[in-house]
Amino acid sequence: xxxxxxxxxxxxxxxxxxxxxxxxxxxxxxxxxxxxxxxxxxxxxxxxxxxxxxxxxxxxxxxxxxxxxxxxxxxxxxxxxxxxxxxxxxxxxxxxxxxxxxxxxxxxxxxxxx
Amino acid sequence: xxxxxxxxxxxxxxxxxxxxxxxxxxxxxxxxxxxxxxxxxxxxxxxxxxxxxxxxxxxxxxxxxxxxxxxxxxxxxxxxxxxxxxxxxxxxxxxxxxxxxxxxxxxxx
Numbered sequence: 001x002x003x004x005x006x007x008x009x010x011x012x013x014x015x016x017x018x019x020x021x022x023x024x025x026x027x028x029x030x031x032x033x034x035x036x037x038x039x040x041x042x043x044x045x046x047x048x049x050x051x052x053x054x055x056x057x058x059x060x061x062x063x064x065x066x067x068x069x070x071x072x073x074x075x076x077x078x079x080x081x082x083x084x085x086x087x088x089x090x091x092x093x094x095x096x097x098x099x100x101x102x103x104x105x106x107x108x109x110x111x112x113x114x
Numbered sequence: 115x116x117x118x119x120x121x122x123x124x125x126x127x128x129x130x131x132x133x134x135x136x137x138x139x140x141x142x143x144x145x146x147x148x149x150x151x152x153x154x155x156x157x158x159x160x161x162x163x164x165x166x167x168x169x170x171x172x173x174x175x176x177x178x179x180x181x182x183x184x185x186x187x188x189x190x191x192x193x194x195x196x197x198x199x200x201x202x203x204x205x206x207x208x209x210x211x212x213x214x215x216x217x218x219x220x221x222x223x
Contacts, residue, residue: 031209042118042200042213050208058210090157097209101145105157 002026006091006106013081013113021076021109023091029104031096032074036060036087037108043090049074050096081113117141118203120214127221133188135217137201144204146177146184147211151198160186162204191221 007022025032033048045058049068063085065077074093078085091106119138127133137146148160161168161175163184168175172191177184188195198218202211 033210035213040215042116042215043202043211044213045210048208048210056208088155092157094209097144097204097207101147101204101209102159102162103147103149103211104159108155108157110155 004091004093004104004106006089006109008109009107011109011111013078013111015081015083015113017081019078019081021078021089021091021111023074023076023106024072025074025093025104026072027093027104028071029093029095030071031101032068032091032093033058034064034066034074034076035090035092037090038087046076046089078111083113085111086113087111116214117212118201118214120199120201120217122217123215125217125219127191127219129192129221129223131191131221133191133195133219133221135186135199135201135219137184137186137214139182139184139201139203139212141203141205141212143182144209146175147202147204148175148184148186149200149202151200151216153197157200160199188219193221193223196220 004025030051034046035043047066049055089109092103145164151157172189174187198216200216202213
């Protein structure tokens with residue numbers, strides 16, 4: 001199994017550009033989430049989904065959009081990139097809340113916005 | 115005040131030493147997670163526990179629900195244990211996690 005696959009691994013954008021970070025999992029997990037990791041801070045939740053067709057905002061959702069049309073895929077869209085969005089982004093998945101909530105993480109996407 | 119606090123922030127140990135990393139939380143939780151972030155950036159789950167103690171190899175995780183405190187212990191530490199260790203509190207019906215800032219561990223040979 002591939003687990004959680006994130007692409008791209010690295011990306012440089014100019015301010016105002018848009019892009020989509022891809023996340024796919026092959027474990028039939030219901031729960032998927034996007035985090036950003038910044039120096040000196042813990043991982044912060046951007047958006048999450050508890051199943052296909054259902055998404056919700058996390059702690060820091062502004063400037064990001066998500067959709068969940070299939071169980072496998074959970075893309076994160078930056079609508080108009082800003083330097084404050086320079087960060088490392090992680091996608092994660094799990095079976096869901098409770099006893100099956102072991103999190104599986106993608107390898108991360110390092111994004112720089114100039 | 116952060117909802118999940120870890121200590122210490124940085125820890126340097128000699129190979130073979132017993133290591134303890136602490137995590138305190140102020141929110142009600144359904145489970146406490148310990149994760150390891152490798153120097154290359156990848157994150158893996160080590161433990162998920164809601165009571166008592168769990169052991170996997172040289173790693174032991176404990177939790178005291180009444181005191182809202184968890185510890186991660188590493189016995190006979192090795193340079194390959196060098197990583198950032200992160201605790202995260204799981205709360206709410208959706209299972210979202212609140213993360214601590216991490217403890218950077220360096221084990222010297």
